[in-house]
Amino acid sequence: MQASVYRLTMSHPGDLSELAALFESGSLDPSHVIAVIGKTEGNGGVNDFTRGYFTLAFATLMAGKLKLDIPQVIASIPCILSGGTEGVLTPHYTVFARSPASAQPDGKRLAIGVAFSVPMLPEQIGRQAHIDAVATAVQAAMADAGLENPEDVHFVQVKTPCVTLPRAEEATRRGAQVLTADPGRSMAYARVAGAFGVALALGETTAAAASEVAMFADYGIYSSRASISSGVEIEANEVIVLGNSAAWSGDLQVSHAVMQDALDIGAVSHALADLGIPALPQVSAQDAPRLRAVFVKCEPARAGKIRGQRHTMLEDTDINAQRHIRGAVGGLVAGVTGDTRLFVSGGAEHQGPDGGGLIAAIAQV
Amino acid sequence: MQASVYRLTMSHPGDLSELAALFESGSLDPSHVIAVIGKTEGNGGVNDFTRGYFTLAFATLMAGKLKLDIPQVIASIPCILSGGTEGVLTPHYTVFARSPASAQPDGKRLAIGVAFSVPMLPEQIGRQAHIDAVATAVQAAMADAGLENPEDVHFVQVKTPCVTLPRAEEATRRGAQVLTADPGRSMAYARVAGAFGVALALGETTAAAASEVAMFADYGIYSSRASISSGVEIEANEVIVLGNSAAWSGDLQVSHAVMQDALDIGAVSHALADLGIPALPQVSAQDAPRLRAVFVKCEPARAGKIRGQRHTMLEDTDINAQRHIRGAVGGLVAGVTGDTRLFVSGGAEHQGPDGGGLIAAIAQV
Amino acid sequence: MQASVYRLTMSHPGDLSELAALFESGSLDPSHVIAVIGKTEGNGGVNDFTRGYFTLAFATLMAGKLKLDIPQVIASIPCILSGGTEGVLTPHYTVFARSPASAQPDGKRLAIGVAFSVPMLPEQIGRQAHIDAVATAVQAAMADAGLENPEDVHFVQVKTPCVTLPRAEEATRRGAQVLTADPGRSMAYARVAGAFGVALALGETTAAAASEVAMFADYGIYSSRASISSGVEIEANEVIVLGNSAAWSGDLQVSHAVMQDALDIGAVSHALADLGIPALPQVSAQDAPRLRAVFVKCEPARAGKIRGQRHTMLEDTDINAQRHIRGAVGGLVAGVTGDTRLFVSGGAEHQGPDGGGLIAAIAQV
Amino acid sequence: MQASVYRLTMSHPGDLSELAALFESGSLDPSHVIAVIGKTEGNGGVNDFTRGYFTLAFATLMAGKLKLDIPQVIASIPCILSGGTEGVLTPHYTVFARSPASAQPDGKRLAIGVAFSVPMLPEQIGRQAHIDAVATAVQAAMADAGLENPEDVHFVQVKTPCVTLPRAEEATRRGAQVLTADPGRSMAYARVAGAFGVALALGETTAAAASEVAMFADYGIYSSRASISSGVEIEANEVIVLGNSAAWSGDLQVSHAVMQDALDIGAVSHALADLGIPALPQVSAQDAPRLRAVFVKCEPARAGKIRGQRHTMLEDTDINAQRHIRGAVGGLVAGVTGDTRLFVSGGAEHQGPDGGGLIAAIAQV
Known part of the structure; x- marks a missing residue:
């Protein structure tokens, strides 16, 4: 098996x-297409x-090619999108494909797996059942990729549902109670449930620790x-797992690094260095074509300060805090990579x- | 004469x-206070x-200290503010002070000069008279600093008026015609008039070239x-000129570099390197206290692309393009300096x- | 021939x-579906x-029903959408249908006609060729409806293209010059070209008067x-014409009124009174079901004042002026009709x- | 005693x-100035x-006139401001003055009283102590106006503090716990505490009912x-109470009405009719000068629907829901009054x- 990655842009x-x-x-x-981010x-x-x-446009295209109907495409190929190309970022999408190996494996190479959980009920969103459903789906996606050792997993992209006003109403009619009917807050809790689910599946934490009470606490x-x-x-x-496996061939590898704060340029250099790409201070024109995709998550510091200095993201009524942070971290990472086709998600x-x-x-290796 | 610089933060x-x-x-x-940015x-x-x-709060404070009234403070100390601390940026202000030398000059040191032009009429905004008024004021500020050689000037901050709807009406009543009554566009033309005025005063261009027809062209x-x-x-x-002069003492120096585009991290490194501060990839904790102020200007690429890839800043109805670019470039520069107290202006x-x-x-040297 | 109107809502x-x-x-x-607004x-x-x-979702649905492909649907059924449901407004769409008469005509009844112009080149947008193309299309739509007397026309909805950055580039490559490459300004000029085209077709003005020089002047x-x-x-x-015609049967009629300013509640009452629906101050519960669709156009007063008092819509960097005015006028009209399903367009x-x-x-009559 | 009201506009x-x-x-x-809204x-x-x-500009002006310092002015004259002039609204302020009676009382006339509570601790914001402090202050303001019967009170304006990030930190340092450190949510809870305090003071509810558990429930x-x-x-x-009292002279009266929803144009007519001002559909040019001030509170319907139809205010990431509703209700009320100088607060x-x-x-009577 080997993985291919296509970074494509769109005009709308x-x-x-x-x-x-x-x-x-x-x-x-x-x-061969198995996922889109x-x-x-x-x-x-x-x-x-x-x-x-x-998603509708993608599913329409794929349905025509695969002789499926639109709901079938949506239920079988994870298409995970994050909105927001603030600042210098370029709207784009990365298509992941899986095909028979064209050569013998030679060292660890990019491995990709996908999985879907069962649908969530509105009242499950952001709660224990949600955490568990994601953890199970991540394990399924690892199995799909043949990744047994969690250490070999470098990136897990999850798309998770949230509560909308109609869904909250529907739950209320059934006598169920949603965690919050505020859609923005529901999205936040849903993300944490997803994060805890991944952490559990990768053994980064324990079920006792990654529970409802630890959320935002x-x-x-x-x-x-x-x-x-x-x-x-x-x-x-919907889950997409990326890792490196000796069972896969191809010429791609994946790396990752933790960013300690929004100014952690060192983490960016580090993740690239792991792939043999220096950035002093920027990826060179020769190396640039080797860099095939970059995924970043970021968040405004909750205490209102970065390295002791006040930021204004959380008190801004005009621009959502997530839009602020995507723009800033996107600017930083693009400065290092020299390329604006970055997946930067708040x-x-x-x-x-x-x-x-x-x-x-x-x-590329 | 020697210059001091105080970088201060504000809670509102x-x-x-x-x-x-x-x-x-x-x-x-x-x-000793002569200017604020x-x-x-x-x-x-x-x-x-x-x-x-x-400005009102500053003038109230200074009026009390200097036994002046508020309009006198405003007319004598340039207080130039740029709005917008998108992303990681910290609201702050830099106070420039000038005092008798405490030691003999020893190499070129930071020199500061200020000047005010005559008030602009609304119909002059963004036109030749505006260019000329700024050029004259820059020369006055250079003289005020004792900077004779334009090569020694590294930064010229100008605050310039724009047309508002009431001012446009007032001009119309007098039979005069403003360049544009759209306040946002007027601000843009005013900035170009200022830029051309500075370029003329520093000998970066000729009066024939930096004329009305070249604006936005x-x-x-x-x-x-x-x-x-x-x-x-x-x-x-209002004009503030910063340069290095052998006639000044103190322990400060100023440098500058041109950014070719919004990803030009090399220019950031370069400006710091000129001051003897490496950033590989970030300014070290030891060097950080030496860095006393950073000023950045930036702008969304007009053709809608950065290094060949589309950006969305200019087609966004929700967030003003200048807010986008400040956030992105602020994020990049803060990643290099490790400090969010940056003057980043669109x-x-x-x-x-x-x-x-x-x-x-x-x-600091 | 008779016209039907279906006012439908959407959850997204x-x-x-x-x-x-x-x-x-x-x-x-x-x-029977001939148009959507x-x-x-x-x-x-x-x-x-x-x-x-x-549009994509609509065309996908219609393509399935009519056994056409998506581009054919888009090229044959005008689907004219206006974005923005600020304040109390409800996202909704009105489907216009035309079917054989089920009864003899009895007085003037709602008549509907549609037409498409040829595609506009980017360099034509907002210019004389654009005005002329719209005027011709309006006449075609009137003919399609069998409306000969312009006095019988009460509403003409036009959707018109604008210049985008890629289209501007494409024109430049051909050596052509667009009126403006700023997409927001291009949309504004395109709307004026459309308005002048309609005014010409309805005999509200002359070709000499409604020319390029009169735009925004x-x-x-x-x-x-x-x-x-x-x-x-x-x-x-794309053009949709609504009028009243003695040749049509059915039970619907259309009326219109001019709003002198954003506070002109009298115009709202007037348009409803012409249809036999009083609003003192609000349409009654009995009359409400008779009111089948309402279309409103509005605009922030350019001089920055409404009845002598300042408004802030045109100087707001955070919220686009068109979003402001839609919200305000939508609130006013909804208060009179008692219904938030209003097409209010800036x-x-x-x-x-x-x-x-x-x-x-x-x-309904 | 008699009350005067001055409705003034500002250019910034x-x-x-x-x-x-x-x-x-x-x-x-x-x-004679006792309050500003x-x-x-x-x-x-x-x-x-x-x-x-x-507030700073007002206090500076008053300090000069009254020979007080700025903090003294701020601590003695309630200056209650609400931000947001979305849509057609005009930035303006109403100055309330109290002076010796120039004539014998003749029927009930406008009476004004003011009061300040003790400062709130961050951890009190939005809690029982906050409710109680407002209730006590409202009673003090009623006493200040000589209004004994709550039925004579028609409007109570309260300005109430909220938790900011620094205040939350300060409380945490003291070991106290704030209700929420999210400033936007804190403002919402603070408003409810204020509302419950007023309701208690006016006898509209009981202390048992208007408790913490009823908030947002x-x-x-x-x-x-x-x-x-x-x-x-x-x-x-800070509290300002407006009522009608037989002990006051002057020529002003105040009325009020409850708006059942954002389309309740009938409530607007009703409040004006109580003052002898018809609006069919708009206040006439003759009556307009008699109308001296209008105060409106409004709120997006929490269930996401108005009269059964969806609105989009609560799910909008670009424009805050309060900005939406102020614009819409402001448009409605301005259409009835024919004047954009309205205090419309979300x-x-x-x-x-x-x-x-x-x-x-x-x-005016």
Whole structure:
């Protein structure tokens, strides 16, 4: 088995022309596509419909190619999108493909696995059942990739549902009680449930520690490899696992590093150095083509300060705090990589340390 | 003569308590204060009143100390503020003071000069008379600093008025015609007039080249050392010039570098290296206290692309493009300096190359 | 011939379930659908992708029903959307259908016609060729409706393309020059071209008066029945004409009134009174079901004042002025109708008097 | 005793020129000023500094006139500001003055009283101690106005402090626990505490009912005459009570009405009719000068629907829900009054029914 990665750009959230061109030219077999992680240009919040728009356009394209109907595509290929390309970021999507090995394995290479959980009920969102469902799905995705050792896992992308006003109403009619009917807060709790689920599956913490009471309370409990997005457009958890495995061939590898805070440029250098790419201070023109994808999670420091100095992200009524932090960390990472096609996602609660986050990168060996 | 620089933070735009404390403790003589450059936490646009609020609070404090009335303070001490602390940036202000030399000059040291132009009429804003008024004021500020050689000038901060709806009406009543009555566009033209004025005074271009027709047309004409802010709250151009001079003593120096685009991390390293401060990839804890102030201008690339990849700043109806770019470039520079107390200002039209900008820094020798 | 009107709501911009249900139940024959006018919950600006998302979902549904492909649907059924449901407004869409008469005509009844122009080149947008193309298309739509007398036309909805950065580049490559490459300004010019085209077709002005030079200059030149939206997602002008005709049967009529300013509640009452619906001060519960659709255009007063008092819409960097005015006028009209399913669209330049706009309503006789 | 009311406009939040002019001309004796209620053009959120700016400018003016220092003015004259002039609203402020009666009382006339509570500790904000402190202050303000019968009270404006990040930290250092450290949520709880305090003082509810557990839970418990604003800039509760009293002379009266929802145009008509001012549909040019001030509280319906139709205010990441509702209700009320100088304030939790609010008006007899 070998993994391929295609980083494609779009001119608007419904523009799948670059993927269609890969299919047309025969460069990529549609049946090899197993997952998509993308960055669309919406606001990243509850009313960000660029994610749903891209998903509909993607599913329409794939349905035509695979002779499936649209719901079948959506239920079988995780398409995980994060809204928000603040600052210098470029709307783009990374297509992951899996195909028979064209050569013998030679060292550890990029391995990819995917899984879907059962649909979540609104009243489960952000609670123990949610944590458990994600943990189970991550294990399924690791098995799908043939990754047995959690140490070999470098990045786990999860998309998780949240409570919307209609879903909250529906639950109330059934006599169930949602954790919160505020969609923005629900998205936050859903992300933490996802992070705890990943941390459990990777053995980064214990079930006793990563429980409901630790949410937004004990920030020492986090996953160093989880990237969780939440959105109104899905009902089940979707999981994509990236790791390195000696059973896979190809020429790609993945690395990761923890960002201690929003200024942790050292973590960026470190993740790239692990792939043999120096950045002094920027990735060189020769190395740039080897760098095939970068994924970043970040979060405004909750105490309102970065290295002792006040920031204003959390008290801003005009611009959502997640939009602020994506723009800033995106600017930093793009300065190091010299490329604006970065997946930078906010809402990193319990994904890396408080006020920090994590970075993962895929490069050609 | 020697220059001192105090980088102070505020808990809100009317909070001058740190400056008041310097006065109370005798650390700073109020009569030595000659200029302020600050970053307040408003939106940086026409309706950013954090600048006026800070100015009123500053003038009230100084009026009490200097036994002047508030308008006298405002007319004699340039207090130049730029709104917008997007992302990681910290609201803060840098106070510039000038005092008799405490030691013999020993090499070139930081020199500071200030000047005010005559008030601009609304119909002059963004036109030739505006360019000329700024050029004259820059020369006056250079003379005030004793800086004869334009090569010794590293940073020129200008605050320039713009047209508001009431001012446009007033002009119309007089039969005069403003360049534009749209306040946002007027601010942009005012910034270009300021940039051209600085470029002329520093000999970076010729009067023939830096004319009205080149505005927003020939982006090859720019100043590499001009930082222009525009605001509704003033009527005259205010100028602060920073350079290095063998006639000044003290222990401070200033440097600058041009940023070719929003990812130009090399320019940041370069400006710091000129001050003997390495950043590999970040300024060390030992060097950090030596770095006393950083000033950055930046601007979203007009063609909608950065190094060939699309950005979304110019097509965003929700967040102003200047807010986007300040957040991104602020994130990058803070990653290198390890400090969020940065003056990062948008609206860098013709201040550095299109889509780029400039950086200046002050450090202890 | 007779016209039907279906006012449907959506839970998100891709939700066509109510229309699908009408088809499923046999209440509406898909082949009778001739046009859609809708209000989606985006920001109404250049980066509002809710319009494209709805259009894709609508075209997918219709393509399945009509055995056409998606581009054929888009090229044959005008689907005109305006983004922005600020304040109390409800995302919804009105489906217009045309079917054989079920009874003899009895008085003037609602007549509907549609037309498409040829695609516009980027360099034509906002210029004379654009005005002319819209005028021709309006005449075609009137002919399609069998409306000969312009006095019988009460509402003309036009969707018109604008210049985007890629289109501007494409034009530049061909040596052509766009009026403006700023997408927001291009949308504004495109709306004026549309308004002038309608005014010409309805005989409200002359070709000499409604020319390029009058744009944003002579606000006395306007259409009292034009509603123009502009968007990045189309290339040709799309026109829907609503009038009353003795040749049509059915039980619907349309009326309109000009709003002199944003406070012109009298115009709202007037338009409803013409349909025999009093509002003292609100439409009664008995009359409410008769009111089947309401269309409003509005615009922030350019001089910055409403009845002599300052407004802040045009100087706001945080919220786009069009979002402000839609929210305010939507609140006013909803208070009179008692219903939030209103099409309230900003960008009413030269559509009604400056700072005002227009209202049209459809009701059961 | 008699009350006067001056409705003044400002060109920016630091512009007190109209009040200064009243003092200069001798029209108003500075020592008669007892309170100010104003609407500034900020965002109305935590980072709205237009309130602090106005307060500093007002206190500076009054300090000069009254030979007090600035803190003394702030501690003796309630200056209650609400940020946000979305849509058609005009930034303005109403100055309340109290002077010896110039004639015998003749029927009930406008009576005004003010009071300050003790400063609140951060951990008290939004809790029982906060409710009680407001109730006590309202009773003190009623006594100050000589209003004994709660039925004679028509409007109670309260400004109440909230928790900021520094205040939360300070409390934590003392071992105290704040209700919430999220400033936006703290403002909301503070408003409810204020509303419950007013309801208790006016006998609209019981202490058992208006307790902490009812906050954001039992929306049947509300005050029909409370208008609460919350802001970072104060530490004590400030109260202004408006009523009608036979002991006061002058020519002004105050009325109020409850708005059942955001479309309740009937309540607006009703409040005006109580003052003898018809609005069919708009206040006439003759009556307009009699209407001297209008105060409105409003709130987005929590269930996401208005009269059964979805609204999008609560799921919008770009525009704060309070900004949406102020714009919409402001548009409605301005349409009825024909005047944009309205105090329309969001955050009406438990001030009128859920999704509704209240209106009060002052007019000349």
